[in-house]
Amino acid sequence: ARQLSDFLASANKRELLALIRFLEEEAQEDDLFELFRLAGETRKASYGDRVFFRGLIEFSSFCKNDCYYCGIRRSNRKAARYRLTKNEIIDCCRSGYALGFRTFVLQSGEDMFFSDEVLCGIVSGIKELFPECAVTLSVGERSRESYRRLFAAGTDRYLLRHETADEAHYAKLHPPEQALKNRKRCLYDLKELGYQVGAGLMVGSPFQTYETLAEDIIFLRDLQPHMAGIGPFIPHKETRFAGFPSPPPKSTPILLSLVRCLLPKVLLPATTALATSDKNGREKGLLAGANVVMPNLTPYEHRKDFSLYDNKLATGSEAAEGLSVLKRQIKGLGLKPDFSRGDHADFQKG
Template sequence: MEAKQNITLEQFQYLLARNEADYLKERALAVRQEHYGNDVFVRGLIEFTNYCRNNCYYCGIRRDNPNADRYRLSDEEIMECCHEGYRLGFRTFVLQGGEDGYFTDEKICRIVSSIKSSFPDCAVTLSIGEKTRESYKAFFDAGADRYLLRHETANEAHYQWLHPKELSLGIRKECLKHLKDIGYQVGAGFMVGSPGQTNETLYDDLQFLRELNPHMVGIGPFIPQHDTPFAAEKAGTVDMTVTLLSIIRLLLPRVLLPATTALGTVDPVGREKGLMAGANVVMPNLSPKRVREKYALYDKKICTGEEAAECIECLKNRVNKIGCNIVCDRGDYR
């Protein structure tokens, strides 16, 4: 891989204090165009279970939320989502869910194998949390290509602020190392504006990303969920998220960088702003309509209309208006 760029804490603080967002966006856009042109890759998101064994303080599907309307998709429903997505032009499917013990390694391997045998020209991404190295290897051998595992924060004290004591930043980092060693295209990431976050903790995130050198980085504004301990906390901002997208593009020039659903939730044109700051991935929702609102990680999540995969034409038009093109291929890391 090419040499990564670096930034000092002083430079980072200077850029934020001086509000150099426009300059950063201009630079980031030029770097993205150098490596990916104006291509924007689409991933079909399938949120297949909202059961979770964890109790993260920011998450609406946390174990101890009694008001979460729980569901699990069957193998048949997951395959129906893929068939519909394939028809619409999707060539990457992202299976995302809580850490749900019902979906054993054997079940995940069976689902991945089914998707790969039905759609051999497609990539399968998993986003199902912390597992053992053996589990990750089994999923990879079954055909999984990519794995998304947000580190959430690379600062130990901040990690403890966001999570109950049974969760550990060290284990999270170890999982990401295992995934890279096995051969996945790996994604990390964090929330912008989460409770307790400072410029110093954000700088730790940037340094961790530099060290990990992932293929993908997913960041989006923190949005409170009304049934969590952080219900009354302030949401993260679009402006800060967009500035960080630009900085990440400059630090990791070839990275695949989503303009996330959370960005589109806090601002109707948030995803366009992300794309104009160096992002190059969008992830419309392929989940069955009846469950979309139940995967409530945060409040007011957009889950119909142009967020929904059925409106891919609307999305293409919006992306075209800012000079980008939706590309219907696997959209691998270059």
């Protein structure tokens, strides 16, 4: 495990590309089994057998952006739009708290209704009621000043996938007014301001290559994020990428294990997209070094409307109501469900 981590820490783009190509095209089952074992060993050395639970609240499906792959992008007229009120969001946290959650992840489209003032009011409202809980925001690109205010209001963590570290690839996935440079600026600002920061990408996104993946690894190595959101691309029927395929089932676990070995202490979710694209996806993610799950706490009637891709799971073990199934699955893999705040190792107090 140490050798692989050392290699990833110093390899150049060409070497990374060759490793990814080998794992995707030539590696036999035994090789992949060994890769996943090394990733599991690395996770264990950082966090033991713990799998951290986060309660996910998808609080608005309005979005001013137009990411070409995303079902809730601005120009999808067929997307149903909803927005939760502050009280509704706090009610979600209340039910989540009762179920044992101590981290709440508030995610939305880029909805300008949620000005700094409104969002700060929501975060500080949650922190007043549940001071021992962590709040993670995932609300897209904002100014440094906005991030400063949200941090001052008590936000602990921020998720903003970089999507791809390659300029030309980024431009094939987003309209010209959305620039990779700004997304990267946001991530560095968030880090400097003191957040626990998550970057990440979709595996198998349209036009992704081994080369862009190698660039992603180098970007993650430079940024050193505390979390990484890595899930498969899944097409959405109302997007220009409706006919593009999801990646082969092994591709996301391969990338998860590389990122685990690259960033041994990273908090790495087995994502809903992975569970949606493969019926054993979550287990495979956890066996490849993931150590976070994010069951959905969004009010039931809105879940189908946060429709980023087709057939997105929001029930069963993806939902907070299905917790016992999820806990059983995790224990079945020899891992331990953990409901503590689950901060990154560098942020743990005492």
